[in-house]
Amino acid sequence: MPQCLICKTPYEPFIDFGKMPIANGFLTAEQFDKEYFFEMKVGFCSNCKMVQLVEQPDREMMFHENYAFFSSTSTRQVQHFKEFADLTAKEHLTLTDPFVVEIGSNDGIMLQNFADVGIRHLGIEPSANVAQAAIDKGIETVTEFFDEKLAQTIVEKQGQADAVLAANVMCHIPYLHSVAAGIKILLKPTGVFMFEDPYLGDIVEKTSYDQIYDEHVFFFSVASISFLFGQHDLEVVDVLPQNVHGGSMRYVIAHKGQKQISQAVIQQQEKEQQLGLHLPETFEKLRQNIEKSREELMNILTDMQKQGKRVVGYAATSKSTTVTNYCGITEEMVEFISDTTPIKQGKFSPGTHIPVRAYNDFCDNYPDYALLFGWNHAQEIMAKEEKFMESGGKWIVYVPSVKVQE
Ligand code: DWN
Ligand code: SAH
DSSP, rough: OOOOOTTBOOEEEEEEEEEEEETTBBBGGGGGGGGOOEEEEEOOTTOOOOHHHHHHOOHHHHSTTOOOOOGOOOOOHHHHHHHHHHHHHHHOOOSSSOEEEEEEESSSSHHHHHHHHTOOOOOOOOHHHHHHHHTTTTTEESSOOSSHHHHHHHHHHHEEEEEEEEESSSGSSSSSSHHHHHHHHEEEEEEEEEEEEBBBHHHHTTTTGGGGGOOOOOOHHHHHHHHHTTTEEEEEEEEEESSSSSSEEEEEEEETTSSSSHHHHHHHHHHHHHHHTHHHHHHHHHHHHHHHHHHHHHHHHHHHHTOOOEEEEOOOOOOHHHHHHHHHTTTSSSEEEEEEOGGGGGGGTTTTOOOOHHHHHHTTTOOOOEETGGGGGGGHHHHOOOOHTTTTEEEEEOOOSOOOEO
8 A cells, every 4th residue: 555655654546547658748759669657546645634646757757958848838827926926025025135945946937026126046946948948037046856955055055045935846746854844944933935836625626637647746735734844843824825727725834933823724724624625535526526527528529529520739738648648538539739838849749649739730720629728727828819719619628627618
């Protein structure tokens, strides 16, 4: 039986997605026969309440010099991180010569805002190509994986931080005890660690199972995060729901006893009890909902195929790798996936080998249906695709439920 990565309690997985490739491993035809797969199973620890992948590929297989995700591909996300940075500066960088550190800083989408106004900052980003994109913009970045040892080095060279930030990266790191120990060392006595990740409550409520892929080893709740940081003499002092990536939660962590705990923390914990995030039955039900979602999506796609309709995937997201592989979506159903990221274009989708093409290929010859793999950016995407809809084009969506949408 696998053991919980946080508290070592043995647990039974509640779902097995079968063999999955590297979600961001977009590849050329010559690479097909060497493609790597792992068994993707997910479990719930009834002791510390952490939901987690049973097996995760080695970190160097996912985060390297050809990492395919560049954060700044979404204008909504650029705005979101500006707001996050502004709030941090206003509320937490009030002492003289403040220092802010970001874990998983990618192409500098957040740190740009501090660099622009001359605030002392440091990005920690192990994927060399996206780190270089940040460095090219004048953002201080080290190409390293964050852990306790690196935290010690940063403190020795640059001192402790007023604020440590992280977005969509904590859930990627299996060795979270080392990360929490590093935060304990890195934070000034009055400092805060603020991080956000897709929220387990939203995943359960919306059946957004495509948030599960190799990079996402954990699916957090206030309960599981409180347990983890509690073991390192740190505590959750505030939680703020975020309307990004289909529903995220921002957690504010401080040294124990340093800050007042907000009512929001208590209220969110009560909400989690109502949602049943502490009960194995909830995840049994989630498995059933995932299976139902797959069946409904495949019914639509096979129907379209029979009718000879053209379906094109919209955005070659990491999440789409889970959907295409788990459902068994083929090139016969989805002609190609359109994506704005140059490094993905001209390649094939991981596992299912559906061609990934430039955005212009979508615009130049609109399909009958667009399968919305970037559903978390629906607002931004719908706003710029009016012409597609005017041409009679319709959307196939699968979160929070499977449907065809005009
Ligand atoms: O946690 C993670 C999140 C933050 O980003 C990482 N593990 C990897 C990545 O996940 P994702 O690939 O599912 O992210 P997005 O932001 O849902 O999708 C980005 C992809 O969508 C890019 O390849 C660009 C593409 N895209 C597009 O083609 N047209 C995005 C938008 C907004 C568009 O209009
Ligand atoms: N913060 C950005 C990027 C999220 S993608 C955003 O929200 O858009 C996750 C990023 O975390 C990748 O760039 C990856 O290289 C990085 N990462 C993965 N493991 C890490 C670790 N141990 N320390 C720091 N960064 C890590």
